[in-house]
Amino acid sequence: MAQPTDLDLYERIRQKDKEALEVLYDRYEKLLYSFAYRMMKDSQAAEEVMQDVFMKLWRGKGAGQYVSGRGKFSSWLLTITRNASIDLIRKKKVQEVEWDQRDSVHEDLPGVEQEIEDKEERNQLRRAVHTLPDEQQRMICLFYFQGMSQREIAEKCDIPLGTVKGRVRLALKKLREHLEKEGGIVYER
């Protein structure tokens, strides 16, 4: 029996088919959880992100609505996972700042090892990030993994606001070039 495509499942989810959500969950659990875990660096927070993502998907409103034509379904799922993570990071940060003033001052150059901590040998992303110059590593870390605003990045890195976009783009582009040499895991069905 042919496996239902992601879009088949999404359509069924819109019809409130619980089984379809479960199938989609099984298909993406590991990818989304791993990603959320990389973003949050905490298993409980990552689970909170998962909760948020699947709640949005099930409700199918606003951010939980997939518009085909705006890229692959899997990319869209990853985008809402990333947004849910950024959202939670920000909420947690607000709490931290309230009782830990050091947070804003104590921002040493975040070693990407520390941000994307990795115990396994096989981690293409980490390897690829490492090939980049420090400044580009930092752009990826602050923009991609911490979800910071343009202004925050400009302040943290002490660079003009207007240059942030170009630097982030360049860093992502370079990262991409390294990654494409290796090839990733294909999830889309």
Place this chain on the structure above:
Amino acid sequence: MNDKPCDHILDYINDQLSDIERKQFEKHLSECPRCQEELKEMEDLMGDLPTYMEQTEPPAGMKQRVLDEVFSNEEEDTAPVRTKRPVKWKAWSGVLAAGLLLSIGMNVYTGLEVSDLATENEQLESSLTEIQTALSELEDSESGTASPLQQTELASAEGTNAAGTATLLNRETRQELLVQTQNLENLEPGEVYQVWLIEGETPEPAGAFTTNDTGSGGVAFTINEEKSWDAVAITKEPQTGNQTPQGEIILQAGL
């Protein structure tokens, strides 16, 4: 924060804009090919990064916890959670029925003569009794206990003696609207009194009824959709089944 709209693209991607800023940027995006291209490029660059990341084993039991939470919240969603919202439906009723009394709820009394008040009270008391009877009948006919969430007197249009009450009932996981009226004008054959539930400025049909010789009538309606209703209104319609009102508002109240 930034001067040029194009400068918002990073914050748009990172979901860092306020609702207003986001809408502004989306409007700009629809008109700016360069931003469209940049956004597409950024999305392509970032889209699959997680697939290159090290995989982490999900904690035991997460699937059950996540899905249970999703589905149980869904059930709560359909259960009514009612919060008072500002009345936004005036535009709707205004367009439809200029010159009608727009006062809502208790305000109607200030416009009435004291003598009218006494009559009104009497009428309302009797309709309340009728509603209670109808309520207990409903309880008998179906399982599940109903409890009134809100009861409101309907305000009548100027120049009519129409009166009535609307009651929102909670029954298990759904809601019912019970409408009871009197002193309504007699209908022409084919005409009906139509009840509308209004969310914002959008009316939705919520049951229709005809009246007896003395101008009394009412209807019980099961509310299937989870919405935060702002108002209830009754119009006279030339036929049943209208999806939007044609006739003027006879009775109305904010919820």
